[in-house]
Amino acid sequence: MTLADQAITFIGAGAMTEAIVSGLVANNRVNSGQITVMNKNNGERLEELEKNYPIQTTTNKQQAVERSHLLILAMKPKDVGDALERLQPFIRADHVIFSVLAGTTTGYISSLIEAECPVIRVMPNTSANVGASASAISGGQFAADKDVDLAASLFSSIGSVTIVPEEKMDSVTGISGSGPAYFYYLLEGLQTAAVDAGLTEEDAKALLIQTMQGAAKRWSQTSRPLQSLYEEVMSPGGTTEAAFSVLRKHSVQEHVTGGAKAAIAQSEKLGKVKKHV
Numbered sequence: 001m002t003l004a005d006q007a008i009t010f011i012g013a014g015a016m017t018e019a020i021v022s023g024l025v026a027n028n029r030v031n032s033g034q035i036t037v038m039n040k041n042n043g044e045r046l047e048e049l050e051k052n053y054p055i056q057t058t059t060n061k062q063q064a065v066e067r068s069h070l071l072i073l074a075m076k077p078k079d080v081g082d083a084l085e086r087l088q089p090f091i092r093a094d095h096v097i098f099s100v101l102a103g104t105t106t107g108y109i110s111s112l113i114e115a116e117c118p119v120i121r122v123m124p125n126t127s128a129n130v131g132a133s134a135s136a137i138s139g140g141q142f143a144a145d146k147d148v149d150l151a152a153s154l155f156s157s158i159g160s161v162t163i164v165p166e167e168k169m170d171s172v173t174g175i176s177g178s179g180p181a182y183f184y185y186l187l188e189g190l191q192t193a194a195v196d197a198g199l200t201e202e203d204a205k206a207l208l209i210q211t212m213q214g215a216a217k218r219w220s221q222t223s224r225p226l227q228s229l230y231e232e233v234m235s236p237g238g239t240t241e242a243a244f245s246v247l248r249k250h251s252v253q254e255h256v257t258g259g260a261k262a263a264i265a266q267s268e269k270l271g272k273v274k275k276h277v
């Protein structure tokens with residue numbers, strides 16, 4: 001079965017579901033008429049999604065599960081136990097389950113489902129909205145190569161895909177899953193400096209977007225270490241050096257590293273609070 005023939009049900013109608021759906025709809029590799037989004041009870045949210053995308057929605061659990069061969073779990077990690085308890089009577093061994101939940105192992109999900117269906121853990125990010133997610137994928141106990149290939153095919157239609165062993169998924173979650181937020185936060189600081197110095201928000205946005213894209217492109221096309229790239233920008237007694245003396249005084253880089261490590265630790269913790277991992 002090709003991706004275009006797949007009926008897909010998302011369980012959970014939040015930000016991540018919308019990011020993936022909007023990326024998939026913009027890209028014709030998936031038939032958007034075959035996408036269903038199911039939510040526990042927020043009808044207004046489902047109406048909003050139906051208005052914005054050519055998809056179907058439902059709050060009917062049995063319909064949501066039986067309609068599709070491919071189920072994508074996209075509720076908060078704390079809600080997965082309750083959700084699967086209600087859905088599991090309708091899940092068959094020939095379902096394929098993708099989970100985008102932070103810190104939630106495929107083993108834990110399998111322990112909540114009677115049928116031995118393949119479970120694939122995926123960590124995308126919200127850049128899926130614009131077809132630019134950095135997604136990592138790992139297959140669980142019952143996942144065959146073809147199931148991992150299906151996940152790779154679906155997520156490659158909304159960005160890049162890296163296949164990693166499942167024990168690396170907490171690290172991925174703290175780096176690229178949360179990653180867009182780190183860059184938005186840093187950009188917000190730069191935007192404030194730009195506007196405080198008299199630039200219009202519009203000009204600041206245009207300059208910062210191109211600067212960030214240019215830096216990413218440059219890094220992608222060189223084997224030089226990052227330190228040599230920022231040192232190249234820095235002239236003795238110049239502007240960049242002035243900025244770095246403030247950033248280093250406040251150990252900004254160490255705090256950025258510490259922040260990402262806290263995210264990784266939190267993903268590990270989310271996994272440990274659940275039983276059967």
Ligand SMILES: NC(=O)C1=CN([C@@H]2O[C@H](COP(=O)(O)OP(=O)(O)OC[C@H]3O[C@@H](n4cnc5c(N)ncnc54)[C@H](O)[C@@H]3O)[C@@H](O)[C@H]2O)C=CC1
Pocket residue numbers: 011012013014015016017038039040041042045074075076077079082083084100101102123124125126177178
């Ligand atoms: N937001 C992000 O940047 C990313 C989020 N994730 C993961 O995606 C998942 C969803 O995150 P968000 O979309 O940000 O959360 P969200 O809070 O925006 O959405 C969660 C949705 O699940 C629904 N829900 C709760 N219990 C349910 C149940 N029993 N049955 C069906 N639906 C139920 C809620 O009503 C809500 O629509 C999380 O597990 C998160 O770890 C993964 C990568 C990035």
Ligand SMILES: O=C(O)[C@@H]1CCC=N1
Pocket residue numbers: 102173177178
């Ligand atoms: O903050 C979170 O827990 C989710 C997982 C990765 C990004 N957002």
